[in-house]
Amino acid sequence: MAERRVTVVAEVGLHARPAATFVQAAAKAPIEVSVCKLNRDPVNAKSILAVMGLDVRQGEEIVITAEGEGAEELLDELAAIASAP
Template sequence: MAERKVIVESSVGLHARPAATFVQTAAKAPIDITVGKPGRPPVSAKSILSILALDVRNGEVIVIHADGDGADQVLDELAAIVSVP
């Protein structure tokens, strides 16, 4: 299982447009992907409601996990989405 710890740089956190882009990217991948805050249970990266419920804000760290072929590439794409200010 591949993992990335990323600081969310978006001024709105992982909400609205960044969340939609994040979920759309995750949904295209035919592998299991989860995201969460350290110390909290992860949620599906393919569920917009689950992502919004995490209440991830600017400057917070998230942990993204992916398992399967192409996991590293998908994690890089997802990390890039949340790293844009």
């Protein structure tokens, strides 16, 4: 299982447009993808409600995990979305 730790940079955190972009990128991959805040249970990264429910704010760290073929590339893409200003 591949993993990335990312600090969310966007002013709105992982909400609204950044969350939608993140979920759309995760949903296009045919592999399992999850995201969580530190010391929290992971949620399905392909679910907008689950991602919004994490209430990730600017400056908080998230952990994104994926398992399957193409996991590393997908994690790179998701990390770039989460760390974009």
